Amino acid sequence: MLEISGLGGLIILILDIWALVSIVGSNRGTGSKVLWILLVLILPVVGFIIWLIAGPRSRR
Template sequence: MLEITGLGGLIVLALDIWAIVSIIGSSASTGKKVLWVLLVLILPILGFIIWLIAGPRNRSGMA
């Protein structure tokens, strides 16, 4: 089993926090937001990757 410690753990934590903040700020419904946040919290690395590929996006953002 892969154990992430030190700097790697801090990087994963920072990316997960960024993902959660982005999920909460998205235009998705509350139920979808809760499911995405739970996915990122339960599976930190895999959940982040899945969110990065298929997660809700902030529609009113940087256009």
């Protein structure tokens, strides 16, 4: 059971790092970036889900 929770934590960490890199590399304003970064860092799972739904915009 410990291996599963460790793997889950690793997956969440990787997804959060991906979100943070995407946020920093985006063309949004500094204030918006700071708020998204704080949200993802303070609430890793919930913040990532909210960012995934509301944050990234497609480049069409």
